[in-house]
Amino acid sequence: MNPDEQGNSAQQAQRKLPDNHRNMAWVLLQKYGLVGSLRVLWRDVAWDYFHRVDTAKPVSNTELFNKADAVERNRYVATTFEAFDSALGYLAPRVNFSDGNFVDVGSGKGKVLIAASQYPFRRVKGLEASAVLNQIALRNLTTLGLEATVTATCGDAANIIVDEDDLVFYLFNPFTGAVLEECLQRIANASRERKRYLVYVNPTEHAVYQRYFKLMDTRIFQPGNVEINFYETP
Ligand SMILES: C[S@@+](CC[C@H](N)C(=O)[O-])C[C@H]1O[C@@H](n2cnc3c(N)ncnc32)[C@H](O)[C@@H]1O
Incomplete structure (x- = not known):
C-alpha cells in the first residue's frame, strides 16, 4: 500500500484498506490458523470450483473504484459460509425470517445472496456499487439457477431505497464515512413503522451504527474470530 496515494497517514490507510495488498494465503493462515484455513479452503474456495462460480477471491477496492471513492468504499472479500450460518443461527430464534426480505x-x-437463499426469507436482495462485481454476481446466480428468486442490483448504498418488507440488513463492513451515514440514515428513517435488524460483520464503525440503532449483541464466531454486531431498530 502506498499511503501517499491515498492522501492519508499510514495508519488511516491501513485501517481503511484492510489486507488489500497483502498475500491472501498469509492473511488466511494468520486469521484462521492451519485447520481453520483448510476448512475455509474446502468449504468456500473449493465450493466455487465445484459449482463453477466465482465468489471467494477477494478484489482490492483500488481495482474497483477510483481513488476518491476507494477512501470510503472497502474491498470485496466474501463472508465464509460458516460465519454466515453462525450469524443467522443467532438471529433465528429472535426474528421470523419469513416475515420479510434479506438485504445484503x-x-x-x-x-451472501447465495447463502441467504437457503433461508425462508420472502426475498433475497443485494446492492453493490461495483458494476464489475455485480455482473459476476448475476453470472453466479444464473449458474446456480437462483436468478429468478434472488436480485442483485448495481447502485450506491448512499441512495438505498428501503422497501416496506426489508427485514434483515447484512453489512460486511462495506463502507465508512459519508456513505455509511447516508445509508444508515435511510434505513433508520424507513424504520418508524416496521422493526428492522442489522447484521454488521467486522464492526469497526460501531460508534456510527449505535447512533441510529440499538445494539442487541456482539458475538465472536469461529473459525477466524469473526466479530459480528447485531442491531435492531428501536
Ligand atoms: C467486504 S465486501 C462484502 C461482500 C458480501 N456482502 C459478503 O459478505 O460476502 C464489501 C462490498 O461492499 C461493496 N461496496 C463498497 N462501497 C459500496 C457502496 N457505497 N454501495 C454499495 N456497495 C458498496 C464493495 O464493492 C464490496 O463488494
Whole structure:
C-alpha cells in the first residue's frame, strides 16, 4: 500500500484498506490458523470450483473504484459460509425470517445472496456499487439457477431505497464515512413503522451504527474470530 496515494497517514490507510495488498494465503493462515484455513479452503474456495462460480477471491477496492471513492468504499472479500450460518443461527430464534426480505448491502459477487437463499426469507436482495462485481454476481446466480428468486442490483448504498418488507440488513463492513451515514440514515428513517435488524460483520464503525440503532449483541464466531454486531431498530 502506498499511503501517499491515498492522501492519508499510514495508519488511516491501513485501517481503511484492510489486507488489500497483502498475500491472501498469509492473511488466511494468520486469521484462521492451519485447520481453520483448510476448512475455509474446502468449504468456500473449493465450493466455487465445484459449482463453477466465482465468489471467494477477494478484489482490492483500488481495482474497483477510483481513488476518491476507494477512501470510503472497502474491498470485496466474501463472508465464509460458516460465519454466515453462525450469524443467522443467532438471529433465528429472535426474528421470523419469513416475515420479510434479506438485504445484503454491498453484495459483491453474491456469496451472501447465495447463502441467504437457503433461508425462508420472502426475498433475497443485494446492492453493490461495483458494476464489475455485480455482473459476476448475476453470472453466479444464473449458474446456480437462483436468478429468478434472488436480485442483485448495481447502485450506491448512499441512495438505498428501503422497501416496506426489508427485514434483515447484512453489512460486511462495506463502507465508512459519508456513505455509511447516508445509508444508515435511510434505513433508520424507513424504520418508524416496521422493526428492522442489522447484521454488521467486522464492526469497526460501531460508534456510527449505535447512533441510529440499538445494539442487541456482539458475538465472536469461529473459525477466524469473526466479530459480528447485531442491531435492531428501536
Ligand atoms: C467486504 S465486501 C462484502 C461482500 C458480501 N456482502 C459478503 O459478505 O460476502 C464489501 C462490498 O461492499 C461493496 N461496496 C463498497 N462501497 C459500496 C457502496 N457505497 N454501495 C454499495 N456497495 C458498496 C464493495 O464493492 C464490496 O463488494
